[in-house]
Amino acid sequence: MELSVVAFWVLSAIAVLSAIGVVFFKNIVYSVLSLISTLIAISGLFFNLGAELIGALQILIYAVAIVVFYVLVISTVPQYKGEAVDPKYALLSAPFGFILFLELAYVSVYGLWASNTGIFSPDIFNQISNAKAVATLLFTKYLFPFEVASLILLVAMIGAILLGRKEIVEEGGA
Amino acid sequence: MVPYEYYVALSGFLMVLGFIGVIVRKNIIAMLISTELMLNAVNIAFVAFDMKLHDVVGQVFVFFILTIAAAEAAIGLGLIMAIYRMKKDVDVEKLTELKG
Numbered sequence: 001m002e003l004s005v006v007a008f009w010v011l012s013a014i015a016v017l018s019a020i021g022v023v024f025f026k027n028i029v030y031s032v033l034s035l036i037s038t039l040i041a042i043s044g045l046f047f048n049l050g051a052e053l054i055g056a057l058q059i060l061i062y063a064v065a066i067v068v069f070y071v072l073v074i075s076t077v078p079q080y081k082g083e084a085v086d087p088k089y090a091l092l093s094a095p096f097g098f099i100l101f102l103e104l105a106y107v108s109v110y111g112l113w114a115s116n117t118g119i120f121s122p123d124i125f126n127q128i129s130n131a132k133a134v135a136t137l138l139f140t141k142y143l144f145p146f147e148v149a150s151l152i153l154l155v156a157m158i159g160a161i162l163l164g165r166k167e168i169v170e171e172g173g174a
Numbered sequence: 175m176v177p178y179e180y181y182v183a184l185s186g187f188l189m190v191l192g193f194i195g196v197i198v199r200k201n202i203i204a205m206l207i208s209t210e211l212m213l214n215a216v217n218i219a220f221v222a223f224d225m226k227l228h229d230v231v232g233q234v235f236v237f238f239i240l241t242i243a244a245a246e247a248a249i250g251l252g253l254i255m256a257i258y259r260m261k262k263d264v265d266v267e268k269l270t271e272l273k274g
Contacts, residue, residue: 049222054233101187
């Protein structure tokens with residue numbers, strides 16, 4: 001069997017099993033650990049697909065930066081005592097999850113959005129590296145959305161600082 | 175090479191799992207983590223279609239999704255901290271009113 005096929009099956013098995021763990025582990029710390037496992041497996045899948053830039057970013061941003069946020073908050077908020085999964089919603093989620101799966105399967109199998117064949121022809125695509133192609137597109141055609149994304153991050157940072165700061169108690173107030 | 179349909183199927187599985195997680199869990203932090211699973215499922219689908227179509231636009235959009243995920247984590251967790259400070263709880267069953 002080809003190596004990429006083996007890699008796909010191993011990594012996707014890890015990703016799916018860890019995702020089940022994320023949803024069903026009672027302890028929230030185990031959920032976050034499973035999330036890290038899922039994210040690293042997904043970054044391996046990106047490498048397998050040839051998207052090395054996205055795979056590296058997946059590890060750097062998701063598996064390090066975002067998960068650190070979650071660990072920080074979990075260490076501040078005490079462990080919630082009680083059942084983690086609500087049985088009545090578990091029963092409710094099964095049909096809705098199945099409907100969502102059918103919908104996704106229908107759209108994927110019948111290719112409702114299938115349109116063009118991309119802007120790069122296969123031989124050009126093989127000449128330039130993937131990272132170069134992504135960066136070229138990001139800094140030319142999608143420059144404005146890129147700047148807007150930086151603005152969104154700035155606003156999110158200011159909002160998080162405002163939300164996270166302690167309420168200042170007014171001295172001698174009414 | 176693995177056919178891209180397999181990646182799309184994996185993406186669908188992860189999407190459904192994240193969706194179930196948002197419905198089933200009672201802890202707000204766990205619901206946010208399940209949202210991250212759904213975002214990752216979308217990322218896999220984007221990159222898989224890129225490889226199928228010999229394109230990189232999907233990977234550019236993965237950039238934007240990463241940005242939004244980071245912003246969402248910062249704001250969402252800030253909100254959770256504020257809610258916890260007010261209500262001393264992160265159980266959605268008990269957070270039924272917005273009034274502090």
